[in-house]
Amino acid sequence: MTAILLGIAITVAQITLGLALACAAFRFVRGPRAQDRILGLDAFYVNAMLLLLTFGIQTSRTVYFEAALVISLLGFVGTVALAKFLMRGEVIE
Amino acid sequence: MIQAPDLPAWAALIVAILLLSGSTMTLVGSLGLIRLKTFYERVHAPTLGATVGVGSIVLASMVCFTALESRFVLHEILILAFLTLTTPVTLISLARAALYRDRTARDDEVPREHPMD
Numbered sequence: 001m002t003a004i005l006l007g008i009a010i011t012v013a014q015i016t017l018g019l020a021l022a023c024a025a026f027r028f029v030r031g032p033r034a035q036d037r038i039l040g041l042d043a044f045y046v047n048a049m050l051l052l053l054t055f056g057i058q059t060s061r062t063v064y065f066e067a068a069l070v071i072s073l074l075g076f077v078g079t080v081a082l083a084k085f086l087m088r089g090e091v092i093e
Numbered sequence: 094m095i096q097a098p099d100l101p102a103w104a105a106l107i108v109a110i111l112l113l114s115g116s117t118m119t120l121v122g123s124l125g126l127i128r129l130k131t132f133y134e135r136v137h138a139p140t141l142g143a144t145v146g147v148g149s150i151v152l153a154s155m156v157c158f159t160a161l162e163s164r165f166v167l168h169e170i171l172i173l174a175f176l177t178l179t180t181p182v183t184l185i186s187l188a189r190a191a192l193y194r195d196r197t198a199r200d201d202e203v204p205r206e207h208p209m210d
Contacts, residue, residue: 002105007097009109013150016116020142023123027135035132035191042183043123043139046176050119050142050150053169054112057157060098065154065169072172076179079187086190 010058017051038082045075104160108153115149118142136188143180148173 024047027040049068056064100108118141125138151169158166195203 002102003097003099006100006105006109009112010097013112013116016113016120020116020120020123023120023127024139027126033132033191035187035194036135038187039132039135039139040126042187043126043142046139046143046147047119047123049172050116050146053150053154053172054116057098057108057112057154058096060157060161062158065172069172069175072175072179076175076183079183083183083186083190086187087193 007058010054014051014054014058017047017054020047021051034086038079038086041082042075042079045071045078049075098157098161100157100160104156108157111149111153111156115146115153118149119146122146132191133188136184136191140180140184143176147176 021044024040024043028037028044029040031037031040049071052064052068052071056062056068097105122138122141122143125141126135129135129138151173155166155169158169192203196205
């Protein structure tokens with residue numbers, strides 16, 4: 001009984017996180033300016049990492065945790081590099 | 094796709110509540126990305142997912158694996174600590190870049206660097 005309830009809760013959480021991914025992807029695709037796109041990308045990788053953690057709970061494997069850790073490490077570097085590029089690129093123009 | 098680990102009842106209840114609240118908070122924060130009008134309002138929206146959402150889903154994962162392996166599994170704290178440390182840094186650098194771009198574009202809605210001039 002509790003296993004079925006937990007399965008339903010995990011599936012609902014995955015659907016909710018998928019909707020959040022769609023919202024972030026909307027801002028990423030339709031952002032009026034470059035900083036909006038970078039903000040959408042930042043929210044996108046955080047939501048994708050949370051979705052990977054729920055897959056890890058669902059299948060009870062630890063592989064997904066390592067993938068989530070790598071995403072959270074590299075996403076930070078990517079966002080900071082893009083923000084730096086926004087400042088320097090404007091100087092060259 | 095209904096598939097769940099075989100947890101005891103108390104752990105299943107805690108994991109389900111934490112998962113639902115965390116994913117709802119993340120969805121609210123991402124909806125703010127669509128609903129809010131300007132960039133400087135939108136910067137605040139994904140912090141909800143990066144603090145409350147990440148915190149409760151990481152706690153759910155920790156409770157799940159602790160109950161499964163009947164020992165304390167704490168390595169998910171790495172993700173929590175790393176995201177709590179880096180999210181303010183990324184958002185501050187992004188907001189500073191946007192402010193710099195608006196000032197060089199002579200946008201009148203943004204306050205100038207030296208208002209007395």
